[in-house]
Amino acid sequence: MCFRPTAVELNKKCPECGRSCEPSLSACPDCGAALPAGPSAPGAPGAAAPGAPGAPGAPAAPGAPKPPAAPGKAPGQN
Numbered sequence: 001m002c003f004r005p006t007a008v009e010l011n012k013k014c015p016e017c018g019r020s021c022e023p024s025l026s027a028c029p030d031c032g033a034a035l036p037a038g039p040s041a042p043g044a045p046g047a048a049a050p051g052a053p054g055a056p057g058a059p060a061a062p063g064a065p066k067p068p069a070a071p072g073k074a075p076g077q078n
Contacts, residue, residue: 012036 011020016033027034 010023012023012025012035013020014028014031014033014035017028017031019028019030021028021035025035026037
């Protein structure tokens with residue numbers, strides 16, 4: 001089963017005056033404030049999930065083997 005909200009608001013909301021503006025606008029026509037670039041609705045395409053973990057990194061490559069110790073010396077002695 002897929003969960004879909006009953007209504008999705010595609011318009012951008014002005015952070016200054018609260019007016020609902022067309023998604024194509026970059027500034028509010030009423031107060032001139034800059035509008036957010038991305039979608040304002042959580043879960044809308046392009047919206048980042050809050051607190052979502054990033055993808056795990058690749059495992060580290062194994063290191064080169066240690067050279068053998070010199071004859072007559074114990075490992076770790078110089």
